[in-house]
Amino acid sequence: MIPVFQTQKSLTCTTRCQILMIECACTGVRFFAILSMQRSGSGWVETLLNSHPNISSNGEIFSVKERRSNITAITKTLDRLYNLDWYSSAAKNECTAAVGLKWMLNQGLMKHHQEIVEYFNRRGVSAIFLLRRNLLRRYVSILANAHDSAMKQLNGTHKAHVHSKHEAEILAQYKPTIDKKTLITELKRSDKLAADALVNFKNTRHVVLYYEDVVSNRTMLMDVLDFLRLPKRKLFSRHVKIHTKRLCDHIDNWADVTDFLKGTPFESFLNGSRR
Incomplete structure (x- = not known):
């Protein structure tokens, strides 16, 4: 015979689970997309x-x-992601969840921006913009990543991201020589792409972050959690930053680049300005 107090305890637990299931079923899942550019x-x-x-x-x-x-x-790809049964998913631990993806601006996002904005608004997808202020630093990262993709410096493998200081130091040893003939064009293209994206998606529910700001102030991610209407938690990552030195220490022909950018709208990038 089961003691009365044990039966009551079991019923209490069952009732609590039922209440939790009802609460979860009534709590909507947040949809989001991180809109960004490579590196x-x-x-x-x-x-x-x-x-x-x-x-x-x-x-x-x-x-x-x-x-x-x-x-x-x-839209079929987005539907496959957002139509998953997140209400019973193990990812939905506290009756609130946010489900999304990472989407680069040059991956069809700008070409079909009108239809995607309509989709975002219809499905309630929130956009998290993550951009770079210093586009010269971004360009150095692009060139260095392309070099490693070809040379595979880490034991014959290419890694776009690393998880140890040792690996980061190996990749940071490469200093690209920047082609001055294409530099201004590349910086203008990146600047325009980011500006156009902000205009094209201004009518969506969105938040704008800049990489440099997040690096210097991690608490900005708490604002993202608020934006997604999620409980605040301490966030962590195993990623190790590769290019940590002054910009002049990461460019082989720094003197040439400095002379070339002086007097241009991008001169402020030379001293690390976030513009």
Whole structure:
């Protein structure tokens, strides 16, 4: 015979679980998309967000060209992600959850921005912009990453992100020689792409972050949790920053680049200004 107090305890636990299930069923899942550009810290920020028990960001889904070949393919891909049964998912630990992806601006996002804005607003998808202020530093990272992709400096493998100081130091040894003929064009292109994205998606629910600001003030990520209406938690990442020195220490032809950018709208990048 089961003691009365044990039966009552079991019933109490059952009732609490039922209440919890009802609460979870009534709590909407937040949808989001991290909108960024390559080498802008999106991988690092995504790992930070994914360390939260109620966030599931699913990487750079649209790096696969077939998924972004046209707007139909894009919306089908988004539907597959956002239509998953997150109400019973293990990721939904506290009756609130945010589900999303990382999406680069050059992966069909700008080409089909009108339809995507309509989709975001219809499905309630919030946009988290993550951009770089110093585009020259971003360009150095792009060139260094391309070099490692070709040379595979870490025991014959290419790593876009590293998890140890030793690996970061190896990759940071490469100092690109920047082609002055294409530098201004590249900086203007990146600047315009980011500016156009902010204009094109201004009518969505969105927040704008800059990588440099997050690096210097991690508490800005708490604002993102508020934006997603999630409980605040300490966030962590195993990513190790590769280029940590002064910009002049990461460019082989620094003197030439300095002379070339003086008097241009991008001169402020030389002293590390965030512009």
